[in-house]
Amino acid sequence: MHYRRFGQTNLQLSAFSLGTMRYLASEPEAIQVIRQAIELGINHIETARGYGNSEQFLGKALRAGLPLPRQQLYLTTKIPPMPDRAAMAACIDESLDRLGVDYLDCFAIHGLNTWEQLRWIEDPNGCMVAVQQAKAAGKIRHIGFSTHAPLEIILQAISTEQFEFVNLHYYLFNQRNRPAVELAQSKDMGVFIISPADKGGMLFTPPPTLQTLCQPFTPLELNYRFLLSDPGITTLSFGAAHPAELDQILSIADRNDALTSEEQRAIDRLILHQKAALGTDRCSQCFQCLPCPEAINIPEVLRLRNLAVAYDMTAFGQYRYRMFENAGHWFPGRKANRCTDCGDCLPRCPEQLEIPKLLRDTHDRLNGASRRRLWG
Incomplete structure (x- = not known):
C-alpha cells in the first residue's frame, strides 16, 4: 500500500480509504471488512452520520481491537451542513459517542451542495462556529467538506479558506471537476475522490465494449491509475460490503508512478x-x-x-x-x-x-x- 500526504493536514493516508456507505450486512461482517482493510494497509476509514449504522459498527470494531493502534488509524466522519450551530455541536458529540472515540482525525461537512448551504458555512455565527469550537477543544483535528455540488459552488467553498481537504467526484469518465482539483491543490488541500468504482461508471461490472477498448487493462484499473497518477490526489474511496471485495485494489495500491505509454x-x-x-x-x-x-x-x-x-x-x-x-x-x-x-x-x-x-x-x-x- 502506498501512502500520500493529505495536503496541509500532513496526515499520511493510504492510497485507498475504506468508505463505509455500503455497510449493508451484519455487524460481524462489517467488523471483518474493517479488519481486512487494515491488514491490507488501509489506514483511513471514512464514515458519516447518515450512513445507517456505520458509525456504530465502526465504534464496535474499535472497541473490539484492531490490528493498528488508534494513533495510526485515521478516522473521518461527516455531518450535513445546518444553520444552527448548537445542533451541529450536538451532532458532533453524538458521532464521537457512537464511535467511542475522544477525537476525530478529520471531520467533513457532508454534502455541501447548494448555495444556501454555502451561506450557512459562511455565516460568522453559523454551524462552523461549533466545528471550530470542537477543533479548539481537541475533538476534531482537521476540517474539510464533501460535495456533490455544481463546480461553481465547489470552487467557492474551497475559496472560503475554511477547509483543509475536500471530498469530490472526479473520474476518467467525468472530468468536470478538474478545476476544483487544481484549486484545492494550489491551496495545499487534501483531495479525496468519492466512489471511483461506482459513481465513476459502475466499473466493477463493465460492459464488453468498454472492456475491449481498455485492454490490456480493466476499466476499473485504468480509472484508478488515471487518478493515482496525479500526485495532487491523495486517496480514493473504496466501499466494500464483504471482505473478499478488498482484493480488487491489490494490483494498484502500491503504484505511485505516472501513466505508462500503454x-x-x-x-x-x-x-x-x-x-x-x-x-x-x-x-x-x-x-x-x-x-x-x-x-x-x-x-x-x-x-x-x-x-x-x-x-x-x-x-x-x-x-x-x-x-x-x-x-x-x-x-x-x-x-x-x-x-x-x-x-x-x-x-x-x-x-x-x-x-x-x-x-x-x-x-x-x-x-x-x-x-x-x-x-x-
Missing part, C-alpha cells in the same frame, strides 16, 4: 472511439446550455448518453438517470422528458446540437423505475 494509449483510444461513435451528436460538456427553464440538468443527461452510446454503459446511465427527481440536492435536475422544446438552449450550444431531440433519445434509453440514494 495506459495513455488506452485512454486516448477511449477518447477517439467516443468521438467516432457519437459524431455530431457528441456533447462536449461545455455547460453553456444551462440554465434550463425546466431545470433539466442537460449536460449530465447528455454525458450519460455519451457513455451509453459510445461505450455501451447503458446500465450505468440507467442507474444515474433514474435518480433525477428522486435524490434532491445530491443529484439535482429534472428528467429529460420535461423538455418543452422552448429552444432556449439551442443558440448557446457551440456544437449546435439538437438538444431537445437528444434529450428525448436519452430518456427513451435510460428511463425506468426511479432510484434513490442508498441512505436517502
